[in-house]
Amino acid sequence: MIVVDREPEVPRTSSGAREPLVEIESLVVEYPVADGSVRAVDAVSLAIYPGEIVGLAGESGCGKSTVAHSLLRILKPPGNIAGGRVLFRDEDVLALPVSQLHKFRWRNVSIVFQSAMNSLNPVMRIGDQFIDMFKAHERIRKSEAFGRAGELMELVGIDPARLRAYPHELSGGMRQRVVIAMALALNPELLVMDEPTTALDVVVQREILREIEALQRELGFAVLFITHDLSLLVEFSNRIAIMYAGKIVELAPARGLFERPLHPYTVGLMQSFPPLAGERRRLLGIPGSPPDLREPPSGCRFHPRCPRAEKKCSSDEPRLAAHGTGELVACHFPGEVSA
Amino acid sequence: MSLEAPVLEVRGLGRTFDVGTGGLGLRRRSLTAVDDVSFALEPGKVTALVGQSGSGKSTIARLLLRLYAPTAGSIHLGDEDVSRIRGRRNVRRYRSQVQMIFQDPFGSLNPVKRVGHHIERPLRRHKVVPSRQVEQRVHELLHAVGLTPPEVVAAKYPHELSGGQKQRVSIARALAVEPKVVIADEPVSMLDVSIRLGVLNLILELKEQRNLGFLYITHDLASARYVADEILVLYAGQIVERGPTDNVLLEPLHPYTQLLLSAVPNPGTGLLTDELPERKETVFASSAVDACRFVDRCPFAFETCGSVAPQLIGGGPGHDVRCHLFSQPTTSRGTES
Numbered sequence: 324m325i326v327v328d329r330e331p332e333v334p335r336t337s338s339g340a341r342e343p344l345v346e347i348e349s350l351v352v353e354y355p356v357a358d359g360s361v362r363a364v365d366a367v368s369l370a371i372y373p374g375e376i377v378g379l380a381g382e383s384g385c386g387k388s389t390v391a392h393s394l395l396r397i398l399k400p401p402g403n404i405a406g407g408r409v410l411f412r413d414e415d416v417l418a419l420p421v422s423q424l425h426k427f428r429w430r431n432v433s434i435v436f437q438s439a440m441n442s443l444n445p446v447m448r449i450g451d452q453f454i455d456m457f458k459a460h461e462r463i464r465k466s467e468a469f470g471r472a473g474e475l476m477e478l479v480g481i482d483p484a485r486l487r488a489y490p491h492e493l494s495g496g497m498r499q500r501v502v503i504a505m506a507l508a509l510n511p512e513l514l515v516m517d518e519p520t521t522a523l524d525v526v527v528q529r530e531i532l533r534e535i536e537a538l539q540r541e542l543g544f545a546v547l548f549i550t551h552d553l554s555l556l557v558e559f560s561n562r563i564a565i566m567y568a569g570k571i572v573e574l575a576p577a578r579g580l581f582e583r584p585l586h587p588y589t590v591g592l593m594q595s596f597p598p599l600a601g602e603r604r605r606l607l608g609i610p611g612s613p614p615d616l617r618e619p620p621s622g623c624r625f626h627p628r629c630p631r632a633e634k635k636c637s638s639d640e641p642r643l644a645a646h647g648t649g650e651l652v653a654c655h656f657p658g659e660v661s662a
Numbered sequence: 663m664s665l666e667a668p669v670l671e672v673r674g675l676g677r678t679f680d681v682g683t684g685g686l687g688l689r690r691r692s693l694t695a696v697d698d699v700s701f702a703l704e705p706g707k708v709t710a711l712v713g714q715s716g717s718g719k720s721t722i723a724r725l726l727l728r729l730y731a732p733t734a735g736s737i738h739l740g741d742e743d744v745s746r747i748r749g750r751r752n753v754r755r756y757r758s759q760v761q762m763i764f765q766d767p768f769g770s771l772n773p774v775k776r777v778g779h780h781i782e783r784p785l786r787r788h789k790v791v792p793s794r795q796v797e798q799r800v801h802e803l804l805h806a807v808g809l810t811p812p813e814v815v816a817a818k819y820p821h822e823l824s825g826g827q828k829q830r831v832s833i834a835r836a837l838a839v840e841p842k843v844v845i846a847d848e849p850v851s852m853l854d855v856s857i858r859l860g861v862l863n864l865i866l867e868l869k870e871q872r873n874l875g876f877l878y879i880t881h882d883l884a885s886a887r888y889v890a891d892e893i894l895v896l897y898a899g900q901i902v903e904r905g906p907t908d909n910v911l912l913e914p915l916h917p918y919t920q921l922l923l924s925a926v927p928n929p930g931t932g933l934l935t936d937e938l939p940e941r942k943e944t945v946f947a948s949s950a951v952d953a954c955r956f957v958d959r960c961p962f963a964f965e966t967c968g969s970v971a972p973q974l975i976g977g978g979p980g981h982d983v984r985c986h987l988f989s990q991p992t993t994s995r996g997t998e999s
Binding site: 529555558559591592595598599600608609613 | 714715858881911
């Protein structure tokens with residue numbers, strides 16, 4: 324088993340401590356099906372350090388959201404965690420009694436979903452929703468809660484007067500900011516964002532990402548950012564983990580991953596985004612489609628789609644192992660391909 | 663531009679919707695979703711219609727399909743004005759020449775019918791080939807969109823296919839009636855990243871092989887650049903810039919096009935440090951009658967922009983822009999002389 328304990332390339336906190344905030348160790352998540360079970364997440368290990376932004380990228384069904392949901396223990400049945408550990412500052416999250424989970428979520432880790440802007444109550448003013456949230460977590464006077472809600476609104480760039488508004492009176496981007504403000508209300512150390520901007524326009528997306536980045540610098544929380552948009556992650560995160568068919572296939576500092584992708588799947592993903600500048604040429608993307616996890620391919624799960632595949636790839640499963648400095652890759656033939 | 667006659671031409675197209683019924687003491691208002699839109703689709707070419715959600719791009723698709731009737735302007739298919747056609751037979755004939763590919767391949771196929779059925783139906787309904795040739799034609803079409811072996815795929819149900827394969831079925835269905843024009847509304851935005859390119863490449867092959875006029879509607883500038891020969895940029899229901907793809911994307915003239923381009927994630931040019939102009943809230947389209955619709959968000963806006971609606975004017979070879987910065991030669995960007 325490989326425990327990932329590499330340092331982020333550019334640690335953003337000044338604290339000398341290099342203890343990980345969160346350690347996911349060999350996490351296995353299964354969904355029962357008619358004849359047996361499907362492993363949606365298969366032995367995933369990932370560490371998140373205080374104050375860093377970790378990107379988790381992959382296509383739909385690769386297990387990236389399942390990892391995040393397991394981390395917060397909000398996995399919906401019939402999905403169940405069949406193995407592994409999740410440590411938050413040495414505390415086993417998977418063993419936390421339900422009574423403490425309430426505190427763990429929001430105070431230690433909070434999450435913003437893709438359609439979070441639709442998770443606001445449509446018949447309740449924004450301010451009242453903040454007050455409800457504060458009251459659920461601490462003894463606080465209404466007026467004080469309202470004041471803190473105002474500060475949070477300012478933090479995400481919305482006029483506190485809008486606390487009197489109903490959700491439908493705000494644009495999608497503003498509602499998403501309100502949800503981000505709520506997620507930050509109790510100063511969590513980790514903010515999980517599951518495709519938080521996918522439903523928004525690019526211009527709004529960029530504004531929100533810049534805001535998260537500024538807040539992250541100011542408040543020092545760590546971010547686990549989940550998306551299928553690799554080019555966004557390269558801009559935004561310190562380290563990136565690429566998932567394919569339930570496994571992490573590559574984990575590297577963002578710049579390094581962009582400049583020197585090692586896994587052929589990462590290479591294929593990068594070449595799947597047509598460029599906005601430079602020569603216009605025919606791109607090939609990745610042939611085939613992601614595997615059915617009920618019958619995952621033997622050996623390396625990517626081998627049926629891989630241009631580098633050889634005999635070994637269909638029989639031996641490659642392990643996630645160090646390659647060069649600071650990069651981990653699960654491939655028998657890692658390295659750059661000549662274009 | 664090319665000498666070929668356009669297959670479909672749109673002149674001054676407009677559509678206004680009534681919002682609010684006027685009842686209960688509410689004010690009756692109207693919303694102009696599409697305003698003064700003109701363009702031409704040429705055979706063998708892809709035109710991309712690019713805009714953000716709410717810009718009116720899907721309304722244009724519906725107008726072209728005659729799902730809505732236009733409230734202004736006209737649509738011409740070849741020499742015929744089709745904007746006022748009536749009657750089932752005429753509309754059916756029109757739709758046999760203008761076909762649509764929808765965004766959601768999961769919702770546009772009937773889950774209880776086999777793949778073959780979806781392609782067979784338009785073949786029979788529009789009597790494209792004699793009955794005994796239908797099956798053979800279904801197989802040819804499936805083969806053409808890369809679904810092989812066709813006999814096997816035709817017998818499958820939609821749930822047995824991946825998203826990319828379903829979208830290929832939608833494309834085969836659209837091609838079945840041998841249309842002159844295909845309109846694709848965000849055909850890849852719901853597909854996985856790794857299979858989007860396959861569908862985009864298929865679009866490129868088909869427009870060449872079949873000499874189709876192709877309207878590719880999207881919010882994604884990068885995919886528009888990949889498939890399109892010409893780009894139309896839509897903002898608040900109006901075309902604000904149009905021209906050959908690389909002219910528009912490499913030398914954008916309109917401040918909105920520049921804003922869009924600067925917002926696209928681009929790992930090649932570093933982190934989120936570049937400055938974007940200060941954002942202002944979008945104006946409700948119907949309130950901006952005598953002004954540029956972009957005026958409130960425009961970093962270069964000057965007095966005229968708030969009082970005179972700009973017209974689409976030439977900004978280069980085949981390159982048009984709807985912006986006052988280019989209508990006054992004495993005025994340089996953002997500063998009045």
